[in-house]
Amino acid sequence: MRHFALALALLAGTSAAAQTAPADLRARAPETEVLYFLLPDRFENGDPTNDKGGLSGDRLATGFDPAHKGFFHGGDLAGLVKRLDYIQSLGATAIWLGPIYKNKPVQGPKGQESAGYHGYWITDFTRVDPHFGSNAEMKAFVDAAHARGIKVYLDIITNHTADVIQYRECGACDYRSRADYPYQRRGGVKGAAINPGFLGDGVQTPENFAKLTDPGSAYTPFMPAAEKNVKVPAWLNDPIHYHNRGNSAFRNESSTMGDFAGLDDLMTESPRVLQGFIEIYGAWIDQFGIDGFRIDTARHVNPEFWQGFSKAMIERAKARGIPNFHIFGEVANDGDVGDLALHTRVHQLPSVLDFGFRAAVQHSVAGEKGTDVLAAMFDRDALYEGGAEAALRLPTFISNHDHGRFSTDVRKAFPQASDDEVLARVRLGHAMLLLLRGVPTIYAGDEQGFVGDGNDQDAREDMFPSKVAIYNDNKLLGTSKTTADSNFDTAHPLYAEIAKLSAVRKATPALSRGRQVTRAYDEKPGLFAVSRFDPATGAEVLIGFNTSAQPITRQVEVGVGSTGFTALVGQCMPDAVAPGSLTVRLPAFGYVACAAGGAK
DSSP: OHHHHHHHHHHHTSOOTTOOOHHHHHHSOGGGOOEEEEOGGGTOOSOGGGTTTTOOSSHHHHOBOTTSTTSBOOOOHHHHHHTHHHHHHHTOOEEEEOOOEEEOSEESSTTOOEEOTTSOSEEEEEEEOTTTOOHHHHHHHHHHHHHTTOEEEEEEOOSBOOSOOEETTBSSOBOOOTTTSOTTBSSSTTSOBOSTTOOOTTSOOHHHHTTOOOOOSSSOEEOOGGGTTOSBSGGGGOGGGBOOOOBOOSSTTHHHHSBBTTBOBBOTTSHHHHHHHHHHHHHHHHHHOOOEEEETTGGGSOHHHHHHHHHHHHHHHHHTTOTTOEEEEOOOOSSOHHHHHHHHHTSOOSOBOBHHHHHHHHHHHSSSOOTHHHHHHHHGGGGSTTHHHHHTTSEEOSOBTTTBOHHHHHHHHOTTOOHHHHHHHHHHHHHHHHHSSSEEEEETTGGGTOOOSSSGGGGOOOSSOOOOHHHHTOOOSSOSOOTTSOOOOTTSHHHHHHHHHHHHHHHOTHHHHOEEEEEEEOSSSSEEEEEEEOTTTOEEEEEEEEOSSSOEEEEEEOOTTOOBEEEEESOOOSBOSBTTEEEEEEOTTOEEEEEEEEEO
């Protein structure tokens, strides 16, 4: 009750200056949002009494060690409520919240243990991890965000649970295929007959899966006595609902049926598992009024699961009065747009994280390729289910907690560059994020100039004063601070620029919902220009970027009816030099957005 009272007090103390009615919030289309992604453990510590999650003992028991990058640091929901002003002032209209479900505190081989601070090792899918607070505090947070007009998207996992199931035959077991270890034999093709009448996982009916009664075709799975009933809901404790085939090699069938680095891989082909997750995540919509889901490890789940799950979640949200529920899957790759689009067409995911955008911006701004890589990527928008219109709803990003920070990419690509140049390139990357098509997603810490040492744990720095030595020795951009300080500076140059661009985007429908047409690109660092068009009036906004270290002056095609121009960002020529042609002048790493007065 103390935690709930704390959250309510924080809610009561938030500014009411920009409150938005929930009805207005619900009416907003997904493509109009600006997302802010954070891991709650690394954002703000609002309640130190929950740092150990109610557990006692050393860090291997509690998971808490604020000096180690792989353990809990103390961030929580109370801290998140405390910093809603900061998020709102940045211009974010939706928070993508890293997983907040109850996790296995610590797992891993002896000497290589780490904690579930990131939220992806779930044991109880129905409650908030005590390290972050309580379900009551979660409701208080969502209500506080909604009162400000900020949506809340949850990071969800259906591919796996925490590593609980063990195998009699081995520890870190290699993957065993269905051909070598079919469901109808125990321990290989010459083993004893089991599961009579089971027609394989391709026949996804309750009647067929009722005949799958023995989970031991590849290995002999068991639940350790101390963890026999640790998972919630209770059906998750039965090994029959898992593949039990050993560790994924991340290729061929093991990609969807293997254990992800030892995590228990669910039998998502089973109708019981599908229905179970519909019940689990439907309850989060019902109880908390969640506005969307980011789906972790979506590429490692069979397409039939997503075909049923996505439709059920959208219907559940509509029944709850949430008509614009946004679902996007993580289909991690190196920028292969065809692979991303496949998951919207065949798997029927409503949307996917735009790894193609991330790769193109990295190659052109944090690299030395031409801006033609951006043009080529956008040309492939037609591949997505729903085409270019659907591409407007793809969450775009340049940094995240897995790949690492864009600033780190820039520093690695240009080790001799000055701090001013690195900052300019990072600013340019964020301008592309906020002005080009898609739903811009800011990774917490980028707006404070964080520069990490790499990916994964090295890109998950604390926003509140950190005790991690390898974070605190990082040289940040645009500030003399380090991560040993509290980093919620609204005057930071990146924060200020993102806030400015977010406001322009919000005020200009062409920048959130407008059709995008490529106008100019180069096969070397230089100009990239697009036009975006107001969905109601057709009025044109020309946007230009310079990825080179030299200023450029170019003629760029515009609509013949676009004559006088007003600067939204940067400096624009007031008039077209001739019908259909506008002079664009850009400094090194500069950008502009010029709104035409005449309709196309």
